[in-house]
Amino acid sequence: MNLKMIYTWPSPAKINLFLYVTGTRIDGxxxxxxxxxxLNYGDTLKIIPNKTGNIKLFTHKKSLINIQNSIINAAKLLREQGxxxxxINNINIGAKIFLKKRIPIGSGLGGASSNAATTLIVLNKLWNIKFTLEELSILGLKIGTDVPGFIMGNTAIIEGIGEILYPFKQKEKWYLIIYPNTQILTxxxxxxxxxxxxTxxxxxxxxxxxxxxNDFQNIVTQKFTHIKKLLSMLSEHAPSRMTGTxxxxxxxxxxxxxAQKILALIPKNMKGFISKSVNISPLHKMLYKKDIVY
Known part of the structure; x- marks a missing residue:
């Protein structure tokens, strides 16, 4: 596979089928x-390596272009560690990265973490740094606790602060995801x-x-009544929960x-999509030809 001829890479979303907070470390x-x-749904990243020494992000969502963006942070961290x-023997390596955003911000679907993971994995290949996925996961944890999950690329049960992963083959199902036009910061x-x-x-x-x-669900539904009403309505038709935070x-x-029948009932002021769950990340299927869970 000639990676330099492939510019667009998937950055999948996730949902948390359950989420429990079991303790707190001294460092917070x-x-x-x-x-x-x-999920078989997400953002895409178009990544073009260069030798300018610059890492530039381009996206139609201008608010995402800042020094704290997870994509920029991931690329710079990878270069520093390389x-x-x-x-790395060339300090001038750089990249142009074009983000097509589909995952809503502050939705609990892991968009920023997934973007960081795709950036680390693809630039690791394009820059020929040759970190293993396990090494990339350690780097990714510095950016966000969800990043290792996306880097390893399997549906998994995750423990610790996000660094302990048990790959898990879950029966694939269809999911209706509703974004109630509300951003919630983790x-x-x-x-x-x-x-x-x-817990x-x-x-x-x-x-x-x-x-x-989900340990966060009661907190969110008490604060946001429209989310509580949405959850109540959906629960009349199928098992429904909140994802992430x-x-x-x-x-x-x-x-x-x-799923399509229930999507038709969603209030017009809310956004929704339907996705099939997957046990292996679409990115990993492209890069590693993975067809089993390890």
Whole structure:
């Protein structure tokens, strides 16, 4: 595969089928247990390497172009670490990155983390740095706790602060995802005085047997009544929960047609899409020809 001839790369979304906060570290990071489900839906990144020494991001969402953007942070971190470990012999490597945004911001679908992961994986190849996926995951954790999940590229049960992953083959289903036009910042949710931070940690076997839930859902629905009403309405038709720290609600179906029927009932002021779950990231299928879960 000639990577320099392929410019556009998938950056998939995720949903959390369950999400529990099981403790807090001294440094403020939170321990979690979550079932990280990848979707066949997301953003795309067009990445063109160069030797200008500049890393530039282009996107129709101008508000995303700033020095704190996860894509820029990921590219700069990769270059710094490549130079530090003497895996790069050209200090002038750079890239132009074009982001086509489909994943809503502040939705709990992991857009920024997925963007960072795709940037790390693809530039690692294009710049010929040759970090392993495990090494990239360690770097990715510096950007966000969801990044390792996207880097490893499997639906997985994730623990710790995001660094402990157990690849998991989940039955593929169809999901209706509704974005209620509300951005919710992850840091605000984790700092909420109403967040329960001591959900008992359980074995994977028990986690999969018990009903799935999300420790952040009650906090969000108490604060945002329109999200509470949306969740109530969707729950009448199918199992429905909030993903991540909000604000998207997902409903689970066995077939696409059933999901389409419920999508037609969604209020006009809200956005929705239908996606099939996948056990392997679309990016990894392109790059590594992966067809099994490791």
């Amino acid at each position: 990071y939170h321990y979690i247990q979550t079932l990280f489900q990848l 130079l530090f470990y003497e895996k 840091k605000n949710m984790f700092s909420s005085p109403f967040l329960k931070k001591n 008992p940690k359980k074995s994977i076997k028990i986690l999969l047997k018990e009903p799935f839930s 909000g604000s998207c609600i997902f409903s689970e179906f066995n077939d696409k047609k059933s």
